[in-house]
Amino acid sequence: MDNAALYVLAAAVLFGVGVYGLIVSAHLMRKLFAINIMGNAIFILMVAVAGPIDGAPDPVPQALVLTGIVIAVSATAFALALMVRLYQETGRATLADDNGPGNDD
């Protein structure tokens, strides 16, 4: 596939954007966005890197990514439920920073 290298570069940039977002965002939902972007970047990488077989795309990485997409939505759903509960309990949707509560010792 002649566009594989292009998509590999796109995956690299997307992964970088995801990592940056994960570090600088305080809100947990933004962190979830960032994690999902990182996951999508890796999915693109897996499919783009796999070479075609006799002109047909390799089915194995595609099947793995299909599994990955469903796992990602499962994990996201659980994380969102956790975030809502955290907000109900504490009124915050952010995590305590290092010198906040929970790390006083």
Next chain:
Amino acid sequence: MLGIVLDLVIIASLIALAIQVVSGASLFRGIIHFIVMGLTLALAWARLGAPDLAMAEAAIGAGVTGALMMVAYRRLVEITPDHNPSRTGSRSRLALPIAVGAGGLVGLLGLGATLSDPEPGLAGLAVLEALQDEALGNPITGVLLLYRGLDTLLEIAVLLTAFLAAVAVTRREDLDYSITTRDPHTPLVGALLAIIVPLTVLVSVHLLKAGSHDPGGAFQAGAVLAACGVLLVLTSRVSASSQSRPLIGLGIVAGLISFSLIGLAAMLRGEPPMALPGMWAVYFIETAMMLSIALTLVLLFAGTESLRRNQHG
């Protein structure tokens, strides 16, 4: 030439949308951009020769994830009406170098694998050769059910576990009905449902059946069916219930149970576990998985363990 231009446009949109998602001004806009990014990613899958992934991304990655994020945002707004969180938290000076380093690593890995004249994957070669004698024309469904059945089984198990965990952390008394339409009795809602619900069911059954020889399959079909269920929740045709119902419980575990039993039954016949006895088993398992996936996703959306039907005219 046109193809390259198309690829460049898709990639530029993906990157721009990703930047918007992580740095946009409001959380709500972030969700919208995330959904649009999922749809753009579906285009990218189509360009990479992966129509199954394109469908899954549009239905699950963009659709279901977007709906779940929306409803979670709604619950946050419910608690604090002017939910407008500060944009960024720690202004770490190391964030940019770390991000560039991580992205560079991914790019290096990928370019190394792409430019070094890759051999075709041996597993993929074996699958394509072996599937020529099978009735399954879609190699991806073949991989998912025939060769990596354990992965698919565990995937259903992960979905079930995530659902149980989400139900466990959701506080019951806060089951809000504010996500439903304000007046479910208007004739327009009924007319809309009368058209959309049968169509959605038709599309999902078609996707399921097509999955054995064309792009499609249980996951895509389940996500489309889940969209129909989400619509029913939003129009308050069904609503959250704390009373557990055996039928709903059975529906949630149907995929896992039927896949496990058929997979284990192979051992009684002296075959390796997860060997499927024939095409009927493929259809049976796919149907059960579709129902379980759809039901689980709807329940995750409603944030509840059970649903009840409401009577509307």
